[in-house]
Amino acid sequence: MSSENGSGSGGGEGAPPEQLALIRDSVRKAKVPRAKPRTWRGAALAPHLPVARVLVDKGVLHLDRYFDYAVPAELDADAQPGVRVRVRFGAGRHRVRDGRREGGGLIDGFLVERLAESDYSGPLAALAQVVSPEPVLGPELLGLARSVADRYAGSLADVLQLAVPPRNARAEQQPSPAPLPPPQPPAPGSWARYERGAAFLEALASGAAPRAVWNALPGPQWSEEIARAVAATLASGRGALVVVPDGRAVSRVDAALTALLGDGRHAVLTADAGPEKRYREWLAVRRGSVRAVVGTRAAMFAPVRDLGLVALWDDGDDSHSEPHAPQPHAREVLLLRAAQDRCGFLLGGWSCTVEAAQLVESGWARPIVATREEVRTAAPLVRTVGDSDLARDEAARAARLPTLAWQVAREGLRHGPVLVQVPRRGYVPRMACAQCREPARCRHCSGPLEGRDGGALRCGWCGREESAWHCPDCGSFRLRAQVVGARRTAEELGRAFPAVPVRTSGREHVLDTVPGAPALVVSTPGAEPVAEGGYAAALLLDGWAMVGRPDLRAGEDALRRWIAAAALVRPQSAGGTVAVVAEATARPVQALVRWDPVGHAVRELGERAELGFPPVSRMAAVSAPPEALAEFLRSVELPPEAEVLGPVPLPVTAPGRPRRTGAPPPGEQWERALVRVPPGRGAALAAALKAAQAARMARGGGNGGEPVWVRIDPPDIG
Template sequence: MSSENGQGAGAGGVPPEQLALIRESVRKAQAPRAKPRTWRGAALAKERPVARVLVDKGVLHLDRYFDYAVPEELDEQAQPGVRVRVRFGAGRHRVREGRREGGGLVDGFLVERVDESEYSGPLAALAQVVSTEPVLSEELLGLARAVADRYAGSVADVLQLAVPPRNARAEAKPSPDPLPAPPAPAPGPWERYAQGPAFLDALATGASPRAVWNALPGPEWADELARAVAATLASGRGALVVVPDGRTAARVDAALTAVLGTGRHAVLTADAGPEKRYRQWLAVRRGSVRAVVGTRAAMFAPVRDLGLVAIWDDGDSSHSEPHAPQPHAREVLLLRAAHAKCAFLLGSWSCTVEAAQLVDTGWALPLVADREQIRRAAPLVRTVGDADLARDEAARTARLPTLAWQVVRDALQHGPVLVQVPRRGYVPRLSCTQCRAPARCRHCAGPLEAAQDSGPLRCGWCGRDETAWHCPECGGFGLRARIVGARRTAEELGRAFPAVPVRTSGREQVLDTVPKAPAVVVSTPGAEPVAEGGYAAALLLDGWAMLGRPDLRAGEEALRRWIGAAALVRDHGAGGTVVVVAEPTLRPVQALVRWDPVGHAARELAERSELGFPPVSRMAAVSGPPDAVASFLDGAELPGDAEVLGPVPLPVTGPGPARRPGGPPPGEHWERALVRVPPGRGAALASALKKAQAARMARGGVEPVRIRIDPPDIG
């Protein structure tokens, strides 16, 4: 029976639809509750109970994420980015997809938390959250993955370089509050460059210009870098500067303090010690400071809202990381500039072939001064060649040519004199005795080497013998290799100028600065101290010891070392003079005389393009015991256009500091093969080598096989 106005209603006049909902609610309330998800009796987190962890195992076949259960007591602490400890298979690694049984505790990073695991079985639980500080951001993880793929390495290895070890005391200290953005700086010394003020304006207005900067000689480069950083901060963005060593970082630090004041930037160098460096790193990650200057490891600094990445002197070997996967700071910053769409600045007194390639492809624009400005800022450069040495009795008896002696004598009346002497241990390559052109293989253009048993010449790349070499430049048949020792340079100069103090700067003790009083400063390349007011003169001795190195970059490196020393000398108007002892007809010497490192790099790039040399082509070195290298190359699915050069024997090394990092163990005979691919195929080569190495390690290969993308010493 229904009411007049309640047609179709249920008991009490409730419509059937609502009655059905009420009955369903009652049924759910009376039904027994489901048991919470547990792991070995322990309750798990109610939301997103699965943690994906990147374990700190730098082996390629384990370069992936592993799923772990999140216990309820760790729910709040186990957030993405924190450090954790998990149980991971030890010994044989009893590993199945998503599950670990037994094993010891290993460190790792919690990457993300999800609702379900792709693995259907029970999961091991997180053992510990080491710290609630989220040190691994999504941006840093993406960069680590890109670097690992670029260099055929593992993400865990990259993160060991990118994230410093934890320091509990540093974590416990709060970071200061960030300061407001500074005003845009005045151009200052950037006005010496035609496009300098425009470059600063672009940074200050939030644009992202990309430039290769050929800095003028003198000390102003640090101030120019600081102003570029200040302009970026003025736009509300962050900035990162990577330099080769602690001495250079100290100079940029002082310049940043002068331009920005204190509290706006952090210095990340190994000299600071683990606690201070980690505290500075945390201040950057937390956003307390937006500008960073540091050495090689700072290339991964987690700067927020990155607006500029800059590198100074990218040709310095200190920018190349010796630990796996051995990335180069320049390439990492190029990846960061591409991913963050930020500005890029590569600066140096000299110019590498890689920098010239960035300009040649149009990816970056040149930032240079005009020739008149260069002539005013550079010192006078004079040369002493082989013909001069042959006629000079003083040079034959004391290794100090008459011209050099006269320049030193006159310059010591006005200030200190720098004498650059190559390091001991430089090994020369073979070259034509007439025109000095490098002796190269007719098959692959690799460097020819003399056999120790007086046998035929042999290529250092492909290993072929060369029995009938002649110079393709001049037709000559003679070869030369010249090593000049430098052990007694300081003593010889001390005897030549007994009234003047002689200081040395090198491996045992590196001087940072010297006073402006007259003195002779003998230094190895890269250890030259800065003189107050600049040096009155510089001598660059034994040029063939650097030009004759068995290295593709011998000329480029010699010019970089020479310009690095000459840039510390006063300009020509103030009487600054540089004397280089090397054949004046050689390309690097001519580039020094004209002060034209950019032109030298452009010509080197064109020559390498014709010969298929890096950086136009991409190369990888595969080294290890002969059987292991052969087996690895046979099993690798290399790109179809890859060319394998060699293998050739590597020198047998002995124990101690003379052993080359990454070389064969003492007493073992190793071989190295070079794999070359055309432009644009570098990613395919790295992927193929990484897959082959991962498969080899998964099979339990015991003999070591080492892979290095873009090896710096290919001869």
């Protein structure tokens, strides 16, 4: 057995210090001392480099290292670095026959490198099979995967499961097309609307590696602007990678690239394509036939040759956070790639996250923004409606809309479709006191009370019915829906505007586009369809519920969702109007009115710096049953600067509900602790947590085998 031997990767000048530390650590781990040559016994082995160093597909931390195997002579030609292999591993591995180790179950793996000798002193088992002679794991991808595993306290095998798609033999047998020559550099086009926009394209076309945070203007031009950045990179003879949140965004960038460059210049990587097509496209990229990629989250690992640009659209979208271990975020992976490959970096969106603002504030990236005149030209008029402004007429009361919002909808319907954004789908999912708005809780377990389809109130945790609820804070007996979902809203609006068609777009059925004719389009955040010619107006309902969530990112997320909807509305010069039902004094509401997401993000960043919250600090969440959590925290050797917050109880998962990764099993009470370290100590925190988790797994799970979940950079810490 060999020691751990991560593949090396180069650092990039000007990269964030923590990204460089991870990459340099990967290079250090690649230097493994070689033992003296050994005498081989038994069957014929490969005459040259008879040892294969293999990464087995076992995503457990105490086995996160390479293992050495002997290369039989008959597999010599196919057993090349990067290919998929099968080896014997596990029980029975120590049995020796004819000088070779045999036994154990067959398991998949990747051949990392070939060696003249092994630093393991005992007899080696032989490779059982080369699954395919197609090399799928190059040194660049291996180095990136090791950096991601180290950053997120995960295993290399788990990262490679995300990075390398499953094999499809039929796709592998098909030849990839010949690469096309580089295109001509594109004209700036709508990039000319931004300060430094045209200069960014020129730098990409010249072979430079500019790094930018781009605050896009509202409207549909964003996909064409990304396509021009890709075209400029291809013109320099390099490759480009674009990651967007969902398939609808992929389709828009795909269409823009095809219109600008023609067919055959780029590959599309999404799960919806099916295993054969997706693997065929991935192989075309791996073989160098295609130099540009656009895709969803999994495309962040696409093995693009001579990478010149990585681009990410809307980094605040939840879809960019991988739910499978070790749960990396696409933004952080692309930052690692920008440092490792010394390539350009573009982080774009209509809004601006705190992480994006930090990249600019630190000087690592430059801002690409439009002038205030350009913003006023492109943005709709935004009007605020306090939730206390109840409607004064029967139609408005029926639709639970304040008078101004009802008037905006009525006026907009004269000229085109009107978008109505509601925070959550379904029928009245959660209840609150109608007078003081305190959430309605179960008297038995303090779980949230729900009222579905007009039925009796029922606890969302223990399932008990509640027939005599009253508010413990103000004594009121009246309830209201915390958030009224899309279906209920569509019915109420249909009664208020009986002559207007009503369409809904949400999780069960997402619309891509809607006609430009008058209609009410009720949508949940992220599912808003694009209207032909833009929406005439938009209503953003229940804004208080989005801003008032007990989460660190509540304000940032509310502003991002509002701006994403408002960006689909026609400009103010064309009559476009947005009404947001929320208190006008709230900071996200003011940022929406001024259309200033960058200013909002900068202020949020300043407050988090004072409080020591991410992204200024690095944080990890550890979740487990109480005794297992206490034992784990006692065993981990945290950096001296680390601060442990908590533990606190986690909400109990109701029976029959889907369980998220790291959430407690239904009915079980877990606790969570947050571990915080100052800037520059994130790598040390991840290494300490990974070492403690690996030691715990090697002992068989610690306290009775109870699970302990570790997540670096948890998305919610509220």
